[in-house]
Amino acid sequence: MSGAEQREIDDRDVGIETFVERAEGYYAPTFERVQRGSLPRWHVNIWALLVPWAWAAARGVWLLFWLSLAIDVLALVCLMQVVKFSPLLAEAQLDAAANSTLVARYSTWVTNYGWAAAILFIGGRFWMGSSANRWYFSQYSRWRIDQAVPSGVDMKRLILGLVIVAIVAPLTTYRATQLRLDERACFNQMRAGEAVGQLMPSYGAADVTALLTSIDADIADMQTRFDALDAIDGRTEAQNAERSQLRRDVRDLSREREQVSDFQTISAVDRFDCAFIDDFPTLARLDPPADVTYRRVPNEDAIAQGDEDATKVIAQIKDPVEGRKVTVFTYSAESIDIGINKLRAQYAGFFDAMTNVLRQSLIRVEVAFMQTPWPVVAFLFLALSWAFAGKGTTVFVGASLGFLALFELWQIAMQTMALVVVSTAVCVFVGLPIGIWMAKNKYFRWITEPILDVMQTIPSLSYLVPAVAFFGISQPPAVLATVIFAMPPMIKLTALGILQVPESTKEAALAFGASERQLLRKVELPMSIPSIMAGLNQTIMLALSMATISAFIGAEGLGAIVTSALGDANAGKGLLAGIAIALVAMMIDRILKGIRNSFSRI
Known part of the structure; x- marks a missing residue:
């Protein structure tokens, strides 16, 4: 071995000693063997084999910590399933003939979960023990480049890891031992607690036992008075009314006593289960609004x-x-x-007027699409695709139009196109100015961006709820829901296109005497057209997807066929209508992409 190679090993050993801090006599030769590829797979790190999550936390190997914790917890969960179902299996086996299905089911579960627990625990521990040194060497390699990578043995990391284990493992393991809670058990606990909380001040009781004693005394007193009245022959009308009232009071008070008694019999285990292993506990119960x-x-x-x-x-x-x-x-x-x-x-007139405008717009666009001879519409699609998208797209558009015609979906597809056109027009009319305003005003942009992010995150079906709430079930609310769902890309990409105009270009235009309006109209908007066209493309795609969902609230077109097929379980009709929607979307996408590319070349 040359002197340079020996010095390199000595330098590396010093680095290993600094990195590991403890047990350098073990890790230095182990790292050397890992680097040379001579460490056998059966070589295990004893600490990583026995307590892998503790070793990984102390050494800062956090990915191994989470993997080892997940494997151990999963093994414990499988073991607890065996503990949970074994008594049920034994109980079912007492009458095996009558419970043959349960015996077979529980036997399978106990066997499968038992094997899974054994494999996860034994195999998982061996994998973690044999992989730990390789993972640790990988961390050492990163540490040599970046000293911020965790190194050494840190008690704070160990304590943090133990705290995580204490939070995750016991509750998860305990939950695996419990059968599923009754859906109303926790709700009944809460209702009983509310009843007790309302009754204790009225009776002046210090605890539940005292409350039950007071209620029993009142019930006994009312029952005595009721029996006395019941024994009277020829009762007066006032006595009959008092007797009926006493009967109702005894019934109501007995019901309240039952709630208090139920509250008293709630065990600590039931309270714990509802607080920690069932649904998130209700933190507040309020008086309802008027x-x-x-x-x-x-x-x-x-x-x-x-x-x-x-x-x-x-x-x-x-x-x-x-x-x-x-x-x-x-x-x-x-x-x-x-x-x-x-x-x-309050604003019925406004909503009615908006509904009427949208309805009339839809009617006119539908007439334009459906009354125009199909050769003219087909020719326009083919001409646009030929002019902007090339021969391949033209062939595809022709085949798609042929599919619509062959399966007699032409007129229905035109209804969908009308809905998309009206929705897209509203998106452009409203979204373009908002996008320009966002680009020009940073404060408005700070407010609008999170709103648009939320709009794009909310599930599409959720937009149907406010549309129906304000406008009822018909096509106009479907247009509004589509507009709200499809507008964010138009706004965002318009603002992005304007913001990406080079500052040098804007400064040159201003230097030649352009006003702010001229700068926007003759410089920023023309240079933003590719981005705006991309926003238009995305808006149309989203409008098409929403137009399908909007059939749930009365929108006509291909979406109505899909929803009808869904309700009647007609897979064939739904599949063909879905293919038609996809073809319409792809035709529009290809044509718009060609138009956008043509603007990009200008």
Whole structure:
């Protein structure tokens, strides 16, 4: 061995000693063998074999820590399944003839879970022990480049790892030993607790036992008075009324006593299960909002003064249900419903006018598509694809149009196209100015960007809910839902295109005397056209996808065939309509991409 090679090994050994801090006599030759590829697979790190998550946490090998913790917890969960189902198997085997299905099922589960636990624990430990040194050497290699990589043995890391294990493992293991909770068990616990909380102040009771004693005393007193009245022959009307009232009071008080008794019998285990291993516990129970319904009724005073169409909004308030408590979710949902109901009643004229505008626009566009002879429409599609997208796309467009014609979906596809055209036109009309404003005003951009991100994250079906709430079930709300869903790309890519215009270009235009309006109209917008066209493309694609879903609230077209086939389980019709939608989307995408590329070449 040359002197240079020996010095390199000595330098590396010093680096290993600094990196590992402890047990360098073990890790230095082990790392040398890992680097030379001579470390056998059966070589194991004892600490990583016995307590892999503790070793990995102390050494800072966090990926191995999480993998080892997951494998060990999964092995424990499988073992707990054996513990859970073994008594059930033994109970079913007492009458094996009557419980043959259960015996077979539990036997299979116990066997499978037992083998899974053994394989995960034994195989997982061997894998972790044999892989630990290789993972640690990989971390050492990164540490030599970046000193921020964890090194040595750190007690803080070890404590953090143990805390994570203490949080994850016991609760998960305990949950695996429990059968599924009754769906209403935790709800009944909560209701019983609310009842006790309301009764204790009224009785002045210090605890549940004292409360039960007071309730029993009241029930006994009422029952005595009831029996005394019941024994009277020829009772007066007042006595009959008092007797009926006592009967109702005894019944109500007995029901309350039953709730208190149920609360008293709730075990600590049941409380723990509902608090930690069932659904997230309800943190607040609120009095529901006022039950208010807003209605539009004729305004008699205004009608008397000559305004025959006058209406007014009245609020109808119902008394709340006594003792009713709701969750934060229910409270918020009911408040939103009340607010929407008020807006619908207060601004019915605005909503009606918007609905009428959208309906008339749809009718006219549908007439344009459906009344135009099919050769003309087909020729326009083929001419656009030939001019901007090339021969291959033209062949594809022709084949797609042939598919629509062959399967008699032409007119229905034109209805879908009309919905997409109207929705896209609204998106461009509204989205383009908003995108320009976003690019020009950074404060507006800070406000708008998170809103657009949320709009793109919300599931598409969720947009149907407010549309139906304000406009009912018909095609206009389908257009509005499509517009809201498809508009964000138009806004974002318009703003992005303007923001990407080089500053030098804008400075040159301003230096030649261009005003802000001229700069936008003659420089920024023309240079942003490729980005705007990309936004238009995305908007049309989203509008097509939403047009299909909007069939749930009355939109016509290919989407209506899909939803109808879904309801009737007609897979063939749904598949053909879905293929037609995909072909329409691909035709438009290819043509628009060709148009966008032609602008990019200018």
